[in-house]
Structure formats: C-alpha cells, structure tokens
Amino acid sequence: MSLIELSGIERTFLLGDSEVHALRSINLSITPGEYVAVMGPSGSGKSTLLNLLGLLDRPDAGTYHLEDRDVTTLTPDEQARVRSERIGFVFQSFHLVPRLTAAANVELPLMLAGIVPAERTKRVSQALKDYGLTDRAHHRPEQLSGGQRQRVAIARATVMHPAVILADEPTGNLDRATGEDVVTLLEGLNAQGVTLIVVTHDQTLGARARRQLVMEDGAIARDSGKG
Amino acid sequence: MRLSDSLRYARDAASGTPLRTGLLMLSMAIGVAAVVVLTALGDGARRYVVGEFSAIGSNLVIVLPGRSETRGFNPANLITSTPRDLTVEDAAALLRIPGVEKVTPIVIGTTEINAGGKLRESMLVGTNADFIKVRHLKLALGRFLTRDDLGHGSAEVVLGALIREELFGTENPLGKTVRIGGRRLRVVGVLTEGGQGMGMTTDELLIIPVATAQAMFNTNTLFRILIEAHSREQIGDVKARVLKLITQRHEGEEDVTVITQDAVLQTFDKILSVLTLGVAGIAAVSLAVAGILVMNVMLVSVTQRTAEIGLLKALGATAATIRNTFLLEAGLLSLLGAFAGIALGHLGAAILRHFYPAFPAYPPNWAVLAGLGTALAAGLIFGVMPARRAARLDAVQALSRR
Ligand SMILES: Nc1ncnc2c1ncn2[C@@H]1O[C@H](COP(=O)(O)OP(=O)(O)O)[C@@H](O)[C@H]1O
Ligand SMILES: [Mg+2]
Numbered sequence: 182m183s184l185i186e187l188s189g190i191e192r193t194f195l196l197g198d199s200e201v202h203a204l205r206s207i208n209l210s211i212t213p214g215e216y217v218a219v220m221g222p223s224g225s226g227k228s229t230l231l232n233l234l235g236l237l238d239r240p241d242a243g244t245y246h247l248e249d250r251d252v253t254t255l256t257p258d259e260q261a262r263v264r265s266e267r268i269g270f271v272f273q274s275f276h277l278v279p280r281l282t283a284a285a286n287v288e289l290p291l292m293l294a295g296i297v298p299a300e301r302t303k304r305v306s307q308a309l310k311d312y313g314l315t316d317r318a319h320h321r322p323e324q325l326s327g328g329q330r331q332r333v334a335i336a337r338a339t340v341m342h343p344a345v346i347l348a349d350e351p352t353g354n355l356d357r358a359t360g361e362d363v364v365t366l367l368e369g370l371n372a373q374g375v376t377l378i379v380v381t382h383d384q385t386l387g388a389r390a391r392r393q394l395v396m397e398d399g400a401i402a403r404d405s406g407k408g
Numbered sequence: 409m410r411l412s413d414s415l416r417y418a419r420d421a422a423s424g425t426p427l428r429t430g431l432l433m434l435s436m437a438i439g440v441a442a443v444v445v446l447t448a449l450g451d452g453a454r455r456y457v458v459g460e461f462s463a464i465g466s467n468l469v470i471v472l473p474g475r476s477e478t479r480g481f482n483p484a485n486l487i488t489s490t491p492r493d494l495t496v497e498d499a500a501a502l503l504r505i506p507g508v509e510k511v512t513p514i515v516i517g518t519t520e521i522n523a524g525g526k527l528r529e530s531m532l533v534g535t536n537a538d539f540i541k542v543r544h545l546k547l548a549l550g551r552f553l554t555r556d557d558l559g560h561g562s563a564e565v566v567l568g569a570l571i572r573e574e575l576f577g578t579e580n581p582l583g584k585t586v587r588i589g590g591r592r593l594r595v596v597g598v599l600t601e602g603g604q605g606m607g608m609t610t611d612e613l614l615i616i617p618v619a620t621a622q623a624m625f626n627t628n629t630l631f632r633i634l635i636e637a638h639s640r641e642q643i644g645d646v647k648a649r650v651l652k653l654i655t656q657r658h659e660g661e662e663d664v665t666v667i668t669q670d671a672v673l674q675t676f677d678k679i680l681s682v683l684t685l686g687v688a689g690i691a692a693v694s695l696a697v698a699g700i701l702v703m704n705v706m707l708v709s710v711t712q713r714t715a716e717i718g719l720l721k722a723l724g725a726t727a728a729t730i731r732n733t734f735l736l737e738a739g740l741l742s743l744l745g746a747f748a749g750i751a752l753g754h755l756g757a758a759i760l761r762h763f764y765p766a767f768p769a770y771p772p773n774w775a776v777l778a779g780l781g782t783a784l785a786a787g788l789i790f791g792v793m794p795a796r797r798a799a800r801l802d803a804v805q806a807l808s809r810r
Pocket of ligand 2: 229
C-alpha cells in the first residue's frame with residue numbers, strides 16, 4: 182500500500198505569452214514512513230511538486246491518490262480538511278504569525294480544526310515541551326532565534342499528528358549548525374513513523390535521506406527509490 | 409473554527425495594527441456620535457416646543473373669532489357673511505357648559521404707561537381673575553386682579569417684572585398709581601420674571617380687568633377666549649359644545665374657530681419628529697462613508713496579511729473560515745467604534761445641555777439603537793468584499809508573498 186500515488190501529473194504556468202512546464206508526466210509512489218529528499222536546480226519544479234502534494238495546488242492533468250483516496254477531485258473544503266488532518270507544512274521562511282506567541286502559533290491548526298480549548302492547551306504544551314520551547318511559549322516570533330522559529334513551525338506542523346510532513350527548504354534561512362539541528366528533529370519525527378518529504382538543494386542534507394528524487398526541468402531525472 | 413476563537417483571532421488581528429484600527433473606529437464613532445448629537449438636537453427642539461406650549465396652560469381650549477376655512481361649507485354663511493365678534497357675554501355663557509372649569513376672556517392692545525414721569529410703550533392684556541391660573545403664571549408681589557362678575561372694571565393693574573423694574577426700580581410699586589392710556593390705575597401686583605408662552609414673555613405685560621381694557625380701547629369685542637377643561641379626556645367634548653353654543657348664540661352661524669392645545673401640540677410634535685428623523689438620516693450618511701473606510705482599511709489589511717491568509721489555508725482553514733474571520737473583524741471594529749460614538753454623542757449632548765440648560769438635548773433611544781445598527785450593518789456590508797477577496801486568495805501565491 183502506498184501513502185502517495187501520483188500518475189501522469191502535469192502542471193503548466195502561463196507566464197505572459199509563454200508556457201512554463203513546471204511539472205511534466207510525474208509518476209511517483211511513496212509508502213508510509215518514507216524519508217524522501219527532493220533535489221535539483223532552482224526552477225526545476227520542486228516547490229510546485231510539494232505544493233501539489235500538499236493540496237495547495239491542482240494539477241492540470243493526472244491523478245493524485247493520498248491514502249488510496251483520489252484527492253484531485255475533492256471540493257476545496259474537503260481538501261482543506263485533508264490538509265488540516267493529514268498534512269503538515271514546514272516552510273523556508275517559517276511563516277509564523279508575528280503578532281501571536283509561540284504557543285498561539287502552535288495552537289493555530291488545532292483552533293482551525295475546532296478542537297476544544299482544554300484539549301488544545303494540553304497538546305500545545307506537550308508539543309512545546311517536545312521541542313524544548315516551554316520557556317519560550319509566551320515569546321513572539323521576533324523574540325526568537327531562527328532555529329527556535331523553525332522549531333515552533335515544526336511543532337505547529339506536527340501538533341495535528343499528520344501522516345506526512347512536507348518541508349520546502351526548511352534550512353534555507355538557517356546557518357549550517359542550526360539547520361542540522363532542525364533536520365535532526367525532522368528525522369526524529371520520521372523515526373516515529375511520520376512520512377517526511379524534504380526539498381533541499383544541500384547535497385549533504387539530501388544524502389541523509391533514504392530516498393533521493395532529483396528533478397530537472399519539471400521531470401524526475403533520478404529516483405534512488407526505484408533502484 | 410469556534411466562534412469564540414474567531415472573535416479572539418479577529419480581536420488580536422485588529423489590535424495588532426492599532427493605528428489602522430483606531431482610525432476605523434474613529435470614523436465609525438464620529439458617524440454614530442453625529443447621529444446621537446443631531447437627534448438630541450432635533451428631539452430637544454421638539455421637547456422644547458412641546459414644553460413651551462404646555463406652559464401656556466393645561467387642558468386648554470381656545471376660541472378665536474372668524475371661521476377657519478378648513479371647516480367645510482356652511483349654508484348659513486350664504487345669508488350673512490360678516491362674522492360676529494366674540495363678546496364678554498359669549499365668554500360668560502361658556503362657563504355654564506359641562507366640563508368647563510374656567511373661562512378667561514382676552515383683549516389685547518398696545519398702550520403707554522406713565523409712572524412718576526417715566527413713559528414706556530407696552531403690551532396690555534385685559535382679562536379676568538382666572539387668567540393667572542389658566543396661564544400658570546406666578547406673582548412676585550401683591551395680588552392678581554379681583555373677581556369682577558358684574559363687569560364694572562376696577563382701576564387696577566398687574567405689572568410684568570421688566571415693566572416694574574424699569575418704572576419703579578427697587579421701589580415697592582404696590583399701591584402706586586400709574587397712568588395707562590389716559591386712565592389712572594392702581595398697581596396691585598407684579599408677576600414673577602420669566603413667564604413664557606404663546607410666543608411672548610409676560611415680563612413686558614400689563615394686565616388689567618377686561619372691562620377696563622374694553623373701555624380704554626373703546627370696543628366690546630374679544631381677541632380670544634381661553635377655556636380650561638376639567639380634564640384632558642373632556643377636551644374633545646368641550647370643544648364640540650363650545651362650538652355649538654357659540655354658533656347658537658351667533659344665530660346659527662359658525663363664525664368662530666375653536667382649537668385645542670392638544671391639536672397644536674400634536675402638529676408641532678409631528679413636524680419636529682419628522683425633522684429629527686430627517687436629521688438622523690443625514691447623519692446616517694456619514695456612517696455609510698465610514699463603511700467605505702471600513703472597506704478600504706480591510707482591503708489594506710488583506711493585502712498586508714496575505715502571507716498569513718496563505719498560511720491559514722495551508723493549516724486547513726476553509727474559505728468560509730477566512731471570510732468569517734475578516735468579516736468578524738470588520739463587524740467588531742464597527743461595533744466598538746459605534747459604542748465609542750454613543751459615548752461621544754452623549755458627551756456632546758451633555759455639553760449642549762450644559763451651555764443651554766433650557767434646551768432638553770437628550771438623544772432619543774431609537775436614534776441610539778439605529779446608530780448602532782447602521783454602524784454594524786455598514787461595517788458588515790462593506791466588510792464583505794475584502795473578506796471575500798481574502799477567502800479567494802490563491803494559497804501558493806499568498807504564501808510566496810513576504
Ligand atoms: N505561479 C507561477 N506562475 C508562473 N510560473 C511559475 C509559478 N510558480 C512556479 N512557476 C515556474 O515553474 C517553474 C518551477 O518552479 P518551482 O517549483 O518554484 O521551482 P523550484 O522550487 O524547484 O525552484 C519555474 O520555472 C517557475 O518560474
Ligand atoms: Mg522552490
């Protein structure tokens with residue numbers, strides 16, 4: 182059984198008069214618990230692929246099965262629910278809400294899902310504890326270091342217990358040492374069974390994944406998982 | 409998302425940009441305050457006029473000579489068309505009508521008063537002893553006119569406060585003789601200052617017995633007859649009976665007009681209520697303007713929070729959730745602004761009352777509620793467009809915005 186099953190995915194963007202083929206005939210299968218690094222030069226379609234996997238974007242052609250369910254045909258609200266319950270995002274620029282405290286940022290997905298406040302408080306303090314952020318709970322993002330911000334973002338991505346974590350260059354805004362800490366954290370999650378898909382153009386970080394996808398010009402040029 | 413969470417989220421978002429939020433609330437507050445103050449003015453004017461009219465006296469029925477043209481066709485008018493004058497006898501006859509409490513005939517004219525060499529022109533009222541009660545006047549000194557049922561017309565006068573001051577200064581005028589219209593009259597009383605009603609002040613009035621006044625002006629007609637009914641309920645009946653009796657006495661010709669204070673009051677009440685409503689409407693336009701500002705402020709907010717909207721979508725927010733969050737923010741700010749405006753408006757009305765104590769500038773409750781409702785409606789209606797724009801944002805593009 183596979184967690185993610187893409188077949189014949191196409192995605193083109195119109196840029197003025199010219200068409201940009203961001204994804205071309207992508208076929209991809211990822212099983213639960215996998216650790217996949219997506220690599221390739223800038224503009225090769227890595228982010229487009231990740232957005233598609235996260236249901237933030239729709240393909241122009243092809244089908245996408247998530248947990249054996251065709252999610253390309255879902256309504257926007259059904260897709261929102263899938264994002265809420267099954268997918269966690271980690272972004273290069275953290276995307277924390279600046280006016281909210283670390284705890285409130287972590288609480289956001291729980292709040293959007295309509296979970297009762299008592300349960301939320303419990304899960305938020307557990308998540309903050311897991312990522313060593315308990316004493317930073319009431320700090321706002323601007324009062325946190327880059328590494329701490331990304332840890333808040335990871336806590337937020339995992340607080341709903343998703344099946345898959347999609348991270349687009351999560352270390353892109355961090356120095357090497359902090360970046361390694363963050364990757365170690367993500368790998369720890371993967372060790373607990375969460376499927377991890379990381380976009381990176383850092384060769385060493387990419388090499389740590391069990392499976393590497395290399396994209397070139399919108400297509401998968403190499404997939405170590407296929408042998 | 410739960411409503412309480414949406415509210416909290418909207419509140420935090422609004423307080424995150426204090427300047428923008430403050431301006432929005434200020435515009436709403438000014439609009440609502442305008443509604444409150446202007447309706448306080450309008451309604452104050454209504455109360456003031458109604459109060460003035462009530463000050464003339466209560467349960468009044470007024471008889472005027474001459475037929476009001478609004479009363480339809482009367483065949484008697486074809487035969488004799490000269491209206492008969494109102495007489496003292498007419499007035500005396502009215503006293504026998506059931507439901508009538510007091511009757512005061514009134515003669516009016518201008519004359520000169522001369523006391524100790526000081527000369528002054530003045531308004532003169534000839535009437536009877538009941539005038540002071542019917543018109544709710546008060547005496548500062550002495551007594552009012554004596555009863556004169558036989559109509560001899562004694563030589564006495566009651567002075568208005570200002571006349572007394574100008575002619576006698578601090579001297580006691582009681583018992584002094586003054587010359588009015590060539591006659592010598594004795595001062596028996598002085599009215600208190602500030603008597604109002606019928607569009608004139610009693611401060612510059614001379615009051616003498618009706619018979620004396622008629623002799624002075626060489627007439628036997630009356631200017632008005634004031635009738636006080638027993639009770640408010642009887643006003644209508646009294647009016648009909650008065651008209652019937654006078655018509656009888658005037659050989660079947662309906663040549664007088666009988667008006668009730670109630671009717672006059674109601675007319676003024678109606679006119680000024682409509683005026684207040686109109687003023688409120690104009691003030692409400694400023695709320696629509698505030699609504700447009702809400703739209704602009706919220707559009708700026710959507711633009712500045714694009715990345716946040718993208719994030720919320722990535723975290724599983726539906727389009728409806730995002731729309732409601734922004735709509736709630738617009739509504740919340742409008743409502744808070746409206747409450748501030750009500751407070752501001754009440755303050756403005758209080759300041760008005762402080763500087764013009766005679767003017768009852770209280771905002772009516774309906775206006776306060778309407779101001780609140782209009783502000784909320786404007787905020788929500790003009791908040792819809794920005795909220796929908798936020799909900800429609802493309803998640804990927806929103807997230808790529810910094
Ligand atoms: N919204 C868009 N409109 C037009 N072109 C786009 C858009 N998004 C991505 N592209 C194009 O698609 C290609 C792949 O982009 P992307 O997936 O962001 O690459 P990567 O993440 O590998 O750097 C690029 O050529 C990019 O310019
Ligand atoms: Mg990219």
